[in-house]
Amino acid sequence: MAQASAATVHAHEHGSHEHKELHGVLKYLWSTDHKVIAMQYLFTGMFMAMVGGFLAYVFRMQLAFPGKSVPLFGYVSPGRYNALITAHGSIMIFWVAMPVLIAAFGNFLIPLMIGADDMVFPRLNRLSYQVFLLSVIVILSSLFVKGGGFGGAWTAYPPLSANAKYNLTPLGSSMWLMAVALEFVAFLLGGINFITTLMNARAPGMKAYDIPMLPWMVVLASIMFMLSVGPLIAGAIMLFFDQNLGTGFYDPARGGDPILWQHLFWFFGHPEVYVVLLPAVGIVLEVIATFARKKLFGYKTLLYTAAATAVLSFFVWAHHQFIAGIDPRMANIFTVTTLIISIPIAEMCFVIIATLYGGNIRLSTPMLWALAFMGEFLIGGVTGIFLGASGADIYLHETYFVLAHFHYTFFPIAIIGTFAGFTYWFPKMFGKMLNDTLGKIHFWGTIIPFNFIFIPLFILGLEGQQRRIYDFQNFPELQHLQPIRILATISLVVMLLFQFVFFFNVIRTWIKGPKAPKNPWHSNTLEWTVESPPPHGNWPPDQMPKVYRGPYEYNHPDREDDYWPQNIPPEREPTPSPAR
């Protein structure tokens, strides 16, 4: 009996692509194929990136030309301004970085890179996207309800967020909270799937250290997400109760504590930075190893470093609260942990540099993005030291310096990392080769204006300009900085306009681009052994790949080719197998 049922389980768990392939519209609404779900996440994320970019354009125009009507939008009222910055922040973090970096790349690449036909829980995967889509609908509609969208910034500190008396957005703030909660449920389901898939569905022969970096990083990020999100959900439920059921969890007059939210929020909020960083690093490492034609330097070092980052990131959250009234002795401890966490990150940078050193570097578009990630993220990391030191933070807190630092970490992660991955795996995803020249124009047109947006904001921050202010004309001592604000805004517009080059390139390739071969970059990992684009079930059932070596065997001295795919059996076998 027990044996019989064990056998059915066996059949059940291995037949994860027994479910039929769907066709037509149904394919895009109801598919459980990991590649279709990845595309759903990718396109939803890109759409949300356009929304978030547009919001940034509107409020930057207001800052540069205060009180003037913004083309394509109209006049920006103070309430509207708050709603715009809140929506920009939340959308870019929760609805762009996470769905694209973790859900889209994770879904598309984890089964392909580990040689599985699909995720372990395909239906859970579909549910994950459906819940995510619901959260997208809720957050977008919250911008149009009576009273307007929530304007309490993406950190949603009480008492402003807890009571409609203060925020004046009774519907908007609750909907914002609900959308964030739904989004977390979606990623919880996704995370469970990623971790279990990596553990239980690897190709025969793929040991822990034969797994390419990207699946490792996505799974580490998922583990971090799942361990850190609980307290924030707890906080969000309490905030929702404060908003709608008349409780007083964050109301000091009724025995509550407003700082409590900050602890619960940042306990999630800081690991979240690394949750999105690790997948981006994973993408960059794949690209760097392929285009440097060299074995990744220190595979294990890198893996342990990433794990150390994951652990340390749970002990740094209070550096967001140095001036919130926490005990100064606590501030000392959190300064130390914050400075320590820069060590593993620096180590990752050294590993990348060491991989590049002596390599046979090919500067294709994905490689340019990967190198830019390194350079720009370094600026973000170095400026973080100033903010992590509690003494300097007292001066810099809540200024544009924080904002610029944050964008120097997040833009490389969410935008540069995504473009590196997108241009690298585009041939596999869509079966066509992108145009390299247009890709490079888009690259330089994004990177140069990016620096012209945010380096000026560092200067503004050092001059003492506070964040989240609607109009700086009321501050005479900040008047002379207006040209810097205009420079940043114009750079933003230029950068946004250059994104049309990207869209043009994608659409042109879609229509008449050259067909992509199976392995255009001569890379080693398993996703390059399937057709481009991969069919349903990835490999033919009788030709599922087997793994014979690690993922980064480039320029091996005994090989004629400069690459050695993971699935090619060794040429000299010590004992001849019966198959020969």
Add this chain to the structure above:
Amino acid sequence: MSTQSVTMTMEGSRPEPRRRPKLVASGVMGMLMFTFTETMLFAGLISAHAIVRARFSGQMWPPFGQPRLPVQQTAFNTGALLVSGIALVLAHLAYRKRARQALGPLAIAVLLGLFFVVFQGVEWAALLAQGLTIQSSSYGSFFYLIVGLHAMHAVAAILCLTWAWFRLRRGTLTPSQFGTVQVFWYFVVLIWPIIYLKVYLS
């Protein structure tokens, strides 16, 4: 160069790759991950409760005019829940010997779980009648939030166990499915004593 050729022969001498046996069934693994997140959720709530409780140190707790929680009755109820957990362990052991033998202990686990939830409901009715509501004080807010969330989990887990019971009777319950619902119920059972300790006895 020489070390590299050594690596080469080592690479070449890898045995023919075979699919490894799974350490943990996928369903069980997924549920374990889920319970880790849930544990952190309750940890967040319980520490929030502890922080707010600390603001009242030296003052009256429960706050003035608020009823005390029924500590003894709930201790009894806690016992019922723990016994339910033990019944599920017995069901697991019986299942490994002969699947259908698990029907009895599994039913006991379900019924004790239901008893726990109903008993809690009766307790809530009494507390509400005594004037402890979710709005009456942060004491009441935390009580209803944490205990209510646990009750929701208990109801969901009881539904899963009932589903497993029916499948077991029909002979279609797989070991992985049974393992998955077991993990969920053990989570509900084991988190409760901590809640009892931190919410009722603090």
